[in-house]
Amino acid sequence: MSVYSQITIIFLCLLCCCILPFQANAQTEQRNYLTLEVLNNRVSNLVQNEGKDKIDLSNFMINLSNSDNEFNQQFYQEINNTINKRASPVEIDLSNSIIQGDFKLNRLGIFSAVGEGALSSLFTASEKEQIDRYYPVNQNITQQTPRIYIFRGQLNFTKTIFTGEVEGDNSLFLQPIIATDAKFQNTVKLDRDIFGKEVDLSNSILKQNINLKHSHFFSTAKFKQVEFQGISDFSNSQFEALTEFDRSLFKQVTNFTHTVFVRPINFSNIIFSDRLIFAKSKFLDSLLLINSTFEKTVTFRDIYINAIINLQDAHLIDRLDFSNAFFTPQATINTSGLAFDSAEAKIIGDRGIGKLINIDRLEANETVLRNLIRNFRSLEQIADANYIEYQREQLKAQQLRDRLTRISWQQVFTWGWISLIPQWLTLNLLLILGDYGTNINLIFTIGIINISFFSFLFWLIDRYRPYISQPIQPSRNEIIVMTGSYLTLTSLSIINLFLTTKQPWSILLDVGIILLPIPILITSLIYKQGRYHKLLHTTYFVEDGSLRQFRLLIGRLPIMPRFPFFRDRFQAILWSKRWNWLNYYDFSFNNIFKLGFNDIRLRDEHLPGLISTLVWYQWCLGVFYVILLLWTLSRTIPGLNLLIYF
Template structure:
């Protein structure tokens, strides 16, 4: 997955000599120019600091610190290709100074302004003024080898810190440090624990192709610019708890052999884990995500936990190509929330990913999240079918393979628009209420408005007002709910209009255009079963009267003379759509115009399709009922 590049040939073969106090003094007296800066060049040496009480050890820090603390211009330090034996107290080489108004006088006005920006201190008489080790020049440790501990804690680096290819064989401490310019630890080997706790990086930080063999601690740190931790190996715990990432954080092509913790962290830009392997748990508990979390082609062997994480509307989790490589692999998040933010960019190549994610949430009994992912999968499938239909060459159009795609595309889009593919029960109930209201008013109008007969039948003002108010109330409430519950409300309403309006409008216009010339013209077209008035499930009921005389005797014309008679038409539509009702209302079968019968059967057929869709949706959205289908 990653390769650690070998040292350059000249670095491997060049002979190193021991650094003595005489050579050190000569290097201090004869500064060299490197990258336009005065530099103390201590590269290609063996620096023996193993004995902390030795005269060399004491004078090593003292001589370097004296010249750095007194120099008018910033001095850089170059330890490239050197071997530092023993513990290395890097922070003793900087300018130890108070922060705030008590900054060292050797610092320029511009440097003081930078320090106050990097390390702001509130003016508080009761607060002790902090001290920090300030490095004015750059530090270079390219291909250096550190055999002991490295302590650079409580330091502020105004220039670059470059350590590409270095090897740290013991503990490294940079905790509570500030980095004003680029930090580059690429191709480094950390053999023991490293501590960057409470650090602040104001520029790009690079840790590419790094081998972290011990515990990696970047907790409570802040990264203002791009950070690159890609192509690296983490053998033990990696901790970014309470860290803040202002710009993109790249952790792609990494291998994590132990836990990775981002608990209570903030990601204001993209977080990339492309082609990364997680062999242990990764935690985002109570984290904040403002943009993309990219898990494309990542490999998950245990849990990735987004519990109590907060996602802004811009946030998304890209799981394209995400592999669940073990039975313990899980993706955990807040119920009814995490599913909104998981996405894949296309269906092709991601069928297994979506299947694993859906199975993952069903096993966690997060039915809503599983359904939301299934809805997204079918949206991608509809998009795929649409592309196959529209991008087919002219030679293949009107062939059977092309024509067979059209009913698939049409049926799938109907399921998506009318119920979010069986995942949105509220949308489906709104559809049912609109159907009941529309057909109730339509049947009431056809039955109660017959102006062109010998004895005209016209409803009174009370009926008109009540029917108008009830219809508008139910329809408006349903439309409002549709706008709340679906992503594409206008397309959903258009689809409903195409189903409800053309055929009923055509039949109704033909009824009034042709006129009515039949017997029983002054009698209602609807009859009710007078043997019961109770709430019943009428699942197998047909909208016509039975043929056997014994049963026919129970059916009588509905009452027109009651103030509540308008409710009968709602009951009839409720019978046909929801297969429920307080009355068993049916069509009379004598002297009945065929157009009215056609209209009733059209509603009844829509009701059968609706009840199938409703039962399917209920089985997928109510825990327990879904087991009938999936387990």
């Protein structure tokens, strides 16, 4: 045998190997037309499937294109007669068939009135109980008893091709509907339907619109990897169980207006090429939109959400609108990895929506946080932008803490490790004492606690000197007023902390560490050591008597000036006046807020060093406080940067 002959034989063998599988596949896909004879045979000889009767009409070409055709009429009539005659449910199997023309699905059901005593005798007691549960009817003499199509058995449309419209509205399905890998080439009408068991359209293709308005799903609804090429209308529907749309494709508008989701709904890994509408819907459980792409507007207007909306790794190209949405206390929006993929990408919502946004870690989310901050600042929702920035700094503090604690012993006390400590301490102080410049209410509250505490100490040191030759003690009224004002201001401030902050105990602990140890130590030493100096019976505080007015005292120091021309203006505060206790508040107010009605200072002659130290300590705290206050104001007032004015 020649070489050419051998090559020819090998080529023919390879060709046969390639052609035979295609021929085998063609044979498996070959369908015969369903005739009346075959139909009568199939409905007369039911197949047993897991102990249940089944009409096997799989792998047929079913021509229903002519509604006046005898076959068309007989098709529905024969199947319906068989279903009505059977005491037990009958499954209809149209898998792998091609149905040409419009498919009147509801004509295969039992058309029956619903309500007490109105159901057909064909239904068993358990089926009647199901129907009453799925389709409750309020008995009203003036209302006509509703009539619906009821399907007792399972419907199997696996790999079925529908060339015309599918009409199955106003129906009740007591058993599952399986339509995986099906193809719907025309409109699907399933509005006002009730699905008692599982509905599975996974891997199907819907080339035209699908209408499921006013439908009710009592069991799992699976629409995995479905290609929705037309408009998808699920408005005014209700999903009682898990609903899965993951890895699907929506090419046109998807409408879930006024829809209720009782259990989780999964929209992960989906591409929405057109608008997605959830307006006025209710989410009683989580909504998963993980790694989905939104090419047009997503509307969550007026929704009710009771759990998490998970937008992790989603891609936003247009607006995400949460206007007028109601979020319960446990509701959050997870935006970890959310990508703003265009200049039009925005998250819109009412003021305060920023507090609902949650990001679990800083790594790989720096850009997300920056985009969110820019998003809310462009909308002039400064409070929301500040909260996102506060959350970012919290994550940064957590990252620093992890770097400090999760290292080997060899790296401890190295310069790199030590340099992280002041960063971590400073950042935590800013977070605790002012929510990183976002909580002006907290800043003022801490300032009031500071002022009231030091005012009480200064009053005590100045007005209570029991261990001198002529003891000095305040009057009973002055004691009551000063102590009462101090306790009132402090109590109200602490109550405000608990009402308006998330971590009041941490704030009180930090404020206590800053305010209490040094002042209490100094005060204790003053009374323990005693006072032995001149002018012992004179107040330590003097005021500028040249004028009385509300003044800004940013550059003021707490000690009276040395130059005689200026010293002549200062006179001792008046102990004899009933309102004298206000001078101590005014002095502390000067030191902390750098504002005051009178310029009150310490005298500089015969002044104990401990008292001077205490005053300078408060003044230094006031410098840091004013910087923090101005920084916070510049971040909380739109367009204002107070730091440039001073």
